[in-house]
Each structure stands twice: as C-alpha cells, then as structure tokens.
Amino acid sequence: MTAGTLSAQAERASLYYREGSSDKEYHVQIEPSGDGWAVTFAYGRRGTTLAIGRKTATPVGFDAARRIYDKLVREKMAKGYPPGEAGTPYQDTPKAERATGVVPQLLNPIDEEQAEKLLADPAWLCQEKLDGCRVLIKRVGEDIIGINRRGLVISLPQTVVGCALSIGPQQWIMDGECIGDVFHAFDLLERACVDLRSQPYKKRLTLLYSMSLAGPNLPIRFVRTTTKAADKKAMFAELKRQNREGIVLKRIDAPYTPGRPASGGDQVKHKFYSTASCIVAGSNGSRRSVKLELINGDQRVNVGSVTIPPNQDIPAAGQVIEVRYLYAFGGGCLYQPVFLGVRNDIDANACTVGQLKMKPVDAGDDDV
Numbered sequence: 001m002t003a004g005t006l007s008a009q010a011e012r013a014s015l016y017y018r019e020g021s022s023d024k025e026y027h028v029q030i031e032p033s034g035d036g037w038a039v040t041f042a043y044g045r046r047g048t049t050l051a052i053g054r055k056t057a058t059p060v061g062f063d064a065a066r067r068i069y070d071k072l073v074r075e076k077m078a079k080g081y082p083p084g085e086a087g088t089p090y091q092d093t094p095k096a097e098r099a100t101g102v103v104p105q106l107l108n109p110i111d112e113e114q115a116e117k118l119l120a121d122p123a124w125l126c127q128e129k130l131d132g133c134r135v136l137i138k139r140v141g142e143d144i145i146g147i148n149r150r151g152l153v154i155s156l157p158q159t160v161v162g163c164a165l166s167i168g169p170q171q172w173i174m175d176g177e178c179i180g181d182v183f184h185a186f187d188l189l190e191r192a193c194v195d196l197r198s199q200p201y202k203k204r205l206t207l208l209y210s211m212s213l214a215g216p217n218l219p220i221r222f223v224r225t226t227t228k229a230a231d232k233k234a235m236f237a238e239l240k241r242q243n244r245e246g247i248v249l250k251r252i253d254a255p256y257t258p259g260r261p262a263s264g265g266d267q268v269k270h271k272f273y274s275t276a277s278c279i280v281a282g283s284n285g286s287r288r289s290v291k292l293e294l295i296n297g298d299q300r301v302n303v304g305s306v307t308i309p310p311n312q313d314i315p316a317a318g319q320v321i322e323v324r325y326l327y328a329f330g331g332g333c334l335y336q337p338v339f340l341g342v343r344n345d346i347d348a349n350a351c352t353v354g355q356l357k358m359k360p361v362d363a364g365d366d367d368v
Contacts, residue, residue: 011029011030011066011069012027012028012029012030013027013028013029013069013073014026014027015027015028015073015076015077016046023045023046024043024044024045024046024349025043025044025045025046025050026041026042026043026076027041027042027043027050028040028041028069028072028073028076029041029069030062030065030066030069033056033059034059035059036058036059036060036061036062036065037056037059037060037061037062037064037065038054038056038059038060038065039054039055039056039065039068039069039072040052040053040054040055041053041054041055041072041318043348043349044298044349045298045349048298049298049299051279051295051300051348053317053318054316054317054318055068055072055316055317055318056068057283057316057317098152098153099151099152099153100138100145100147100151100152100153101151102136102138102147102151102173102189103149103150103151103258103259104134104136104149104151104175104258105175105187105256105257105258105259105260105267106149106259106260107248107260107265107267107268107269108260108261108263108264108265108268108269109268109269109270109271110249110268110269110270111270112270114268114270115236115247115249115270116236118249118268119229119232119233119236119249120229120232120233122227122229123251123252123253124249124250124251124252125201125202125225125226125227125232125249125250125252126225126226126227126231126232126235126236126247126248126249127186127223127224127225127226127247127248127249127250128223128224128235128239128244128245128246128247128248129244129245129246129247129248129269129270129271130177130179130184130223130245131179131244131245131340132177132178132179132184133148133177133178133179133343133345134148134149134177134345135147135148135154135156135176135177135178135183136173136174136175136176136189137156137160137164137173137174137176137183137185137220138172138173138190139164139165139167139170139171139172139173140170140171141170141171142165142170144156144160144161144164144165148345149345149346150345150347154345156178156183157178157180157181157183157219159181159219160178160181160182160183160219160220162219163183163218163219163220164220166212167211167212167213167220168211168212169191169192171190171191171192171193172188172190172191172192172211173188173189173190174187174188174189174208174220175187175188175189175256176223181219182219182220182221183219183220183221184221184222184223185208185220185221185222185223186205186208186222186223186225186248187201187204187205187208187256188204188205188207188208188211189204189256191207191211196256197255197256197257197258198255198256199255200252200253200254200255201250201251201252201253201254201255201256201266201267202252202253204256205225208222209222227252235247239272240272243272243273244272245271245272245273246269246270246271246272246273247269247270248267248268248269249267249268249269249270250266250267250268251266251267254266254267273324273325273326274324274325274326274327274328274356274357275322275323275324275325275340276294276303276322276323276325276328276334276351276355276356277320277321277322277323277343277346277350277351277355278292278293278294278303278306278320278321278322278323278334278351279292279293279294279295279300279318279319279320279348279351280292280293280315280316280317280318280319280320280321281293281300281302281317282317283314283317284305287307288307288308288309288310288314289305289306289307289308290305290306290308290314290315290321291304291305292304292305292306292321292323292334292337293351294332294351294352294353294355294356295348295349295351295352295353296332296352296353301331301332301353302333303328303331303332303333303334303353303356304333304334304337305337306321306323306334306337306338306339307339308339309339312339312341315342318348319342320342320343320344320346320347320348320351321339321340321341321342321343322339322340322341322342322343323337323338323339323340324337324338324340325337325338327357327358327359328356328357328358328359329358329359332353332356332358334356335359
C-alpha cells in the first residue's frame with residue numbers, strides 16, 4: 001500500500017502512564033476522513049470516560065498525518081507514557097534520553113492579606129513574579145541544557161546559550177523564567193559540582209549574584225530582590241500600580257524543595273490578576289476565537305471562549321493555553337478572558353477548575 005493514498009494503513013497507538021496515584025491512558029490514531037486522513041486522540045484516567053480531540057482541522061495527506069501522529073507518540077513517550085498497560089517506562093524510550101532528573105520547586109498562591117503579612121516579616125524576601133515560562137539552565141562543561149517544569153530537555157534561545165557559556169564555573173544549575181530571548185535567574189541549585197539545594201535560600205541567592213554577569217541588558221539577568229519591610233512594600237505597590245503579574249515571597253532560610261507542597265510552603269506567590277491553563281475545545285467557526293474547557297472530576301466543562309490576536313496562530317483542539325481573566329463565575333465561566341499563549345509545558349490533566357478564582361457570591365449580583 002502506498003502512503004499518501006486512501007489505501008494506506010490506518011494506525012493506532014495506545015500509551016499508558018502509572019506512577020503513585022496517577023493511572024492514565026492516551027490513544028492516538030490515523031483514520032480515513034473525507035478524501036484524506038485525520039489524526040484523533042483520546043485521553044484521561046483509566047476506567048473513566050476519556051476526553052477526545054482532533055489534531056487535524058481538515059483532512060490531510062497520509063504523509064502529513066503520519067508526521068503529526070509520530071510527533072504525538074514521541075512527545076507522550078518522552079513524558080513517561082510507554083506502550084503496554086503496565087505503564088512502566090521502557091529503558092529505550094525517548095524519556096531515557098530527554099528526562100534530566102532535575103525538577104523545579106513550584107509555588108502555591110496566597111491572597112493579598114497573607115502577602116501583606118509576609119511583606120512585614122523579616123524572615124521573608126520579595127521578588128517580582130514574571131510572566132514567562134519556567135526554565136532551568138544546566139551547564140556541564142561546554143554543554144548548555146534547557147530544562148522545563150517537567151524536568152525534560154528543551155531548546156533555548158541561542159543568545160541565552162552563548163551568554164551561559166560565558167558564566168563560570170563550568171558546572172552549575174540556575175532556576176528562573178524565560179521571557180522571549182531573556183532568561184531571568186532567581187535561584188542556584190548547583191555550583192562547581194556542589195549541590196546547594198539543602199542550603200538556605202539567602203546563601204543560594206548570594207552565590208547566584210556572585211556569578212559573573214557584566215552589563216544590565218544581557219540575555220541572562222538576575223531577578224530584583226528586596227529584603228527590608230519598607231522596600232518590600234514599595235515593590236509591591238509599584239508592581240501593582242504598573243499592572244505587573246505579581247510578587248513571589250520566599251523564606252530566606254528555606255532549602256530548595258522540588259515539586260509543589262500540598263499547601264503553603266517556603267515559597268509562595270501572589271498574583272495581581274488571575275490566570276488559568278485551559279484546554280482548547282475547538283474554534284468558534286470563522287471567528288478568531290476558541291472554546292475553552294477545564295476538567296471537573298471525570299468531566300470536561302465549558303468555561304467560555306477567548307479571542308486569538310491576529311499575530312498569533314489559532315491553537316488546535318486539545319492544546320493547552322494560558323488565559324488571563326478578571327474572575328470566574330457560575331459554573332466556572334471566565335470573565336474578560338485574554339489569550340496569553342500556548343503552554344507546551346503543562347499537561348491537559350492539570351487543567352482543572354481548582355485553578356479558578358471565583359467571584360464572591362453576592363445576593364444582589366446578577367452574575368452569580
């Protein structure tokens with residue numbers, strides 16, 4: 001049978017993931033559609049109703065469908081989804097090559113009242129919360145490795161790579177955020193083959209700031225930090241007035257703890273506005289907007305739509321995007337949503353209604 005014709009073989013892959021309480025499955029297939037082929041997928045917790053999606057908005061040739069299909073399978077296997085219902089990663093999967101074992105420390109949100117208490121507490125310092133993608137950079141000799149929040153290898157802007165090669169010593173791991181072609185560093189996990197994770201944050205930060213960076217406009221920069229109560233409060237007021245994303249508060253004596261604590265923690269964040277990671281359910285016809293869904297228990301629920309700016313590609317169904325909004329109301333519908341970008345570093349299973357900041361119930365409010 002010849003690829004590119006309707007006589008080509010339909011294909012299907014079933015992948016599974018099991019770790020701790022997670023027990024998930026993912027299915028992707030190439031199937032005939034009209035005068036061409038479509039790539040469809042289904043995913044969710046094993047034994048529940050699976051969410052479904054389509055990667056091809058219109059029928060495509062078999063070769064194009066196969067490229068999309070192969071990319072999806074590679075990406076899922078890199079995240080730890082091997083074939084076989086046991087869900088045990090195979091040693092020869094791409095994950096063995098791409099997983100780094102380096103996992104970032106993630107932050108829980110706090111409200112403004114909690115933030116104000118920590119601003120006055122000398123045991124906590126304050127930094128700006130940046131609106132970027134979480135990235136760690138590891139240098140080993142002349143190799144510069146980018147790592148995402150899942151601990152997987154990612155590409156980095158060439159300018160950041162070049163700058164990283166100019167920073168000694170020849171072995172270190174920085175934690176930070178990438179915004180465009182600039183990496184903003186705020187933590188140091190390793191330096192000169194010494195693991196610093198158990199050291200107090202103040203010491204890690206001092207060592208980070210001692211790394212050789214000359215000039216304010218380099219592609220690697222240090223996040224601004226304040227420690228005095230008056231300076232912290234001034235930074236908070238300034239960032240809020242400028243409509244920036246928010247602040248991060250960190251205990252100066254805390255070690256670096258990978259993962260996200262169930263609640264609280266030694267590093268927390270307060271946003272001046274709300275954001276949510278949402279699943280694209282599909283486009284709204286010819287309009288430049290897409291429908292949004294979130295997971296509520298074993299179901300996916302509609303939470304409204306968001307307009308995609310003319311300079312951005314319209315995300316495909318099944319992709320995860322970040323949306324800024326004023327508040328959520330009713331069953332979770334987002335009020336005044338604004339598209340921020342596609343999130344390739346967040347799994348759809350993390351897009352739950354638990355993220356949402358709900359509007360307080362008021363008996364006289366028609367929106368509730």
